[in-house]
Amino acid sequence: MPETKSYDVVIVGGGVAGLTAALYAGRARLSAVVLEKMAAGGQAVITELIENYPGIKTVTGHDLSQVMEDQAKSFGAEIVFEEISEIRVENRKKIAIGSEALYEGKAMILATGGEPRKLGIPGETEYRGRGVSYCAVCDGAFFRDKRISVVGGGDSALQESLYLARMVEKLTLVHRRDQFRGSKILQDRVLSNARISIVWNSVVEEVVGNHKLQGLQLTNRQTGAKDFMETDGLFIYVGFEPNSGFLQGLVDTTADGYIITDEKMQTSMPGIYAAGDVRKCPIRQLVTAASDGAVAAVTAEKYIEEQAHFSFQPSAFSSQPKNLL
Amino acid sequence: MPETKSYDVVIVGGGVAGLTAALYAGRARLSAVVLEKMAAGGQAVITELIENYPGIKTVTGHDLSQVMEDQAKSFGAEIVFEEISEIRVENRKKIAIGSEALYEGKAMILATGGEPRKLGIPGETEYRGRGVSYCAVCDGAFFRDKRISVVGGGDSALQESLYLARMVEKLTLVHRRDQFRGSKILQDRVLSNARISIVWNSVVEEVVGNHKLQGLQLTNRQTGAKDFMETDGLFIYVGFEPNSGFLQGLVDTTADGYIITDEKMQTSMPGIYAAGDVRKCPIRQLVTAASDGAVAAVTAEKYIEEQAHFSFQPSAFSSQPKNLL
Numbered sequence: 001m002p003e004t005k006s007y008d009v010v011i012v013g014g015g016v017a018g019l020t021a022a023l024y025a026g027r028a029r030l031s032a033v034v035l036e037k038m039a040a041g042g043q044a045v046i047t048e049l050i051e052n053y054p055g056i057k058t059v060t061g062h063d064l065s066q067v068m069e070d071q072a073k074s075f076g077a078e079i080v081f082e083e084i085s086e087i088r089v090e091n092r093k094k095i096a097i098g099s100e101a102l103y104e105g106k107a108m109i110l111a112t113g114g115e116p117r118k119l120g121i122p123g124e125t126e127y128r129g130r131g132v133s134y135c136a137v138c139d140g141a142f143f144r145d146k147r148i149s150v151v152g153g154g155d156s157a158l159q160e161s162l163y164l165a166r167m168v169e170k171l172t173l174v175h176r177r178d179q180f181r182g183s184k185i186l187q188d189r190v191l192s193n194a195r196i197s198i199v200w201n202s203v204v205e206e207v208v209g210n211h212k213l214q215g216l217q218l219t220n221r222q223t224g225a226k227d228f229m230e231t232d233g234l235f236i237y238v239g240f241e242p243n244s245g246f247l248q249g250l251v252d253t254t255a256d257g258y259i260i261t262d263e264k265m266q267t268s269m270p271g272i273y274a275a276g277d278v279r280k281c282p283i284r285q286l287v288t289a290a291s292d293g294a295v296a297a298v299t300a301e302k303y304i305e306e307q308a309h310f311s312f313q314p315s316a317f318s319s320q321p322k323n324l325l
Numbered sequence: 326m327p328e329t330k331s332y333d334v335v336i337v338g339g340g341v342a343g344l345t346a347a348l349y350a351g352r353a354r355l356s357a358v359v360l361e362k363m364a365a366g367g368q369a370v371i372t373e374l375i376e377n378y379p380g381i382k383t384v385t386g387h388d389l390s391q392v393m394e395d396q397a398k399s400f401g402a403e404i405v406f407e408e409i410s411e412i413r414v415e416n417r418k419k420i421a422i423g424s425e426a427l428y429e430g431k432a433m434i435l436a437t438g439g440e441p442r443k444l445g446i447p448g449e450t451e452y453r454g455r456g457v458s459y460c461a462v463c464d465g466a467f468f469r470d471k472r473i474s475v476v477g478g479g480d481s482a483l484q485e486s487l488y489l490a491r492m493v494e495k496l497t498l499v500h501r502r503d504q505f506r507g508s509k510i511l512q513d514r515v516l517s518n519a520r521i522s523i524v525w526n527s528v529v530e531e532v533v534g535n536h537k538l539q540g541l542q543l544t545n546r547q548t549g550a551k552d553f554m555e556t557d558g559l560f561i562y563v564g565f566e567p568n569s570g571f572l573q574g575l576v577d578t579t580a581d582g583y584i585i586t587d588e589k590m591q592t593s594m595p596g597i598y599a600a601g602d603v604r605k606c607p608i609r610q611l612v613t614a615a616s617d618g619a620v621a622a623v624t625a626e627k628y629i630e631e632q633a634h635f636s637f638q639p640s641a642f643s644s645q646p647k648n649l650l
Contacts, residue, residue: 027462028462052348055615057396167354188634263588287615294610305514309514
């Protein structure tokens with residue numbers, strides 16, 4: 001029978017959102033644990049150079065994560081390396097089930113993040129951060145006046161191509177079908193953008209480089225023709241997978257699995273909050289994830305305060321409020 | 326006739342929200358101007374020590390603001406010291422009217438912030454940041470196990486007292502009436518909290534200290550009795566005033582003057598966004614203001630992209646989408 005450990009707040013996921021939630025929970029003098037399966041910092045850790053985190057000129061993802069981890073710990077949060085397989089709610093307790101122990105909280109913050117879907121081709125992982133990116137808003141500025149490629153055909157691929165076209169010299173959008181899935185209005189804008197050219201019916205077979213990205217090996221799916229295309233950058237937009245599968249319907253999500261919250265980060269389950277990439281949100285940036293974490297922790301604090309009052313001080317409700325006049 | 330200067334994005338207010346919006350606009354290769362009446366950094370500038378900005382262990386408000394200003398400039402944003410008296414919208418152009426020039430944008434981001442209402446008593450300004458605070462979530466952790474006072478009687482004063490009571494040794498809530506304005510449920514919780522004691526019918530006349538805060542000079546409004554109360558910290562919660570008066574109804578606000586937005590920071594006026602303290606939002610922290618700025622800039626970019634298409638490429642709409650099959 002695994003041990004049960006109790007906290008005020010159990011935070012599932014130790015990326016930027018989770019660590020910031022821990023910092024804010026700690027400052028509110030709540031006991032908090034951060035449960036992280038890999039390394040604290042989440043997706044940020046694998047980012048080489050961050051130039052768009054407000055207040056820090058340049059930083060590596062590793063260093064930024066390290067500071068956030070130190071901050072969380074300095075205000076008393078515990079960080080445990082543990083993969084959570086399931087979340088249960090019993091008598092208002094929110095319980096995260098790990099392999100080593102059960103972690104029980106008065107409140108819980110889900111900050112499990114997500115990952116861009118990969119093409120799964122040779123060179124993709126190798127050149128990530130050295131030419132291959134999954135985020136135009138994060139990395140577009142590194143490709144000013146360069147020639148880049150985008151892979152995808154949905155709304156994200158089209159929207160981000162329009163964003164990138166503003167700054168690059170030339171953008172080639174590679175799509176495996178002969179028409180886009182994305183909305184008509186975005187299609188129209190992409191098709192009429194002079195800086196964007198389109199390679200239809202084609203897939204990227206390999207990312208080719210020599211320390212840095214040099215080009216893409218393409219295959220036309222209709223003709224079988226192979227082609228090598230020189231490019232300075234490759235943005236891959238073939239989907240994003242929020243890490244919400246283990247929730248098994250505990251809280252409401254979109255069809256794509258993003259957890260739905262209100263602006264206070266409240267999910268459909270009282271006392272459970274979501275923050276960062278796993279949440280349905282307008283943009284996925286380090287600073288927005290951090291902000292989510294701060295909001296979730298402050299909302300959780302109010303909830304815990306409220307619950308304490310309801311559970312342990314019923315007398316305040318059975319008696320009439322004092323007449324102070 | 327004052328000069329008119331044109332930009333993609335006009336950002337009114339150079340605090341954390343405005344500077345982050347400028348950073349993100351610059352990275353999207355939009356031309357941007359930040360119009361700031363005082364000093365870039367806004368309310369942050371007057372903060373001595375910041376410990377809760379995720380990713381930076383400790384920093385002064387001045388230094389944090391300086392880095393954000395440098396970041397905004399490094400991506401091409403202009404910063405102009407100018408007080409804006411009015412905003413107009415003419416033919417989809419958003420125009421900020423200053424004393425030196427008119428600043429015209431395809432989109433506009435309102436990041437004018439706000440200020441906590443002051444008591445206006447001797448010592449209040451002098452001891453701000455050295456015992457006097459207007460933000461429990463920002464500064465509460467500095468008062469761990471100390472004796473503090475809170476002034477106010479509305480929801481904020483009650484809510485923040487409950488937050489602070491978790492970490493301090495003793496909290497005295499000073500209120501000028503004989504009952505609170507705040508909601509009944511918060512009143513109940515405050516009244517039943519063992520760490521909170523209440524001084525009714527009393528006003529703080531003076532903040533007294535010797536380099537650091539020592540105590541408060543109180544007067545009982547009913548009896549006229551004067552009393553000196555020792556305290557390590559004073560949290561003032563007598564209201565917050567968003568800087569939205571100059572908008573004169575241009576965008577929807579709450580009754581208190583906070584600009585209403587959706588999660589993409591869109592106001593009721595297309596192409597005008599709001600970010601940071603001036604916005605109706607769950608918490609007012611540096612990191613949430615920064616996040617708002619990032620979201621507003623990305624939303625503005627999409628709007629400008631859309632408008633460019635509608636205005637300058639009508640042919641894309643008059644012709645049928647190409648049949649690509």
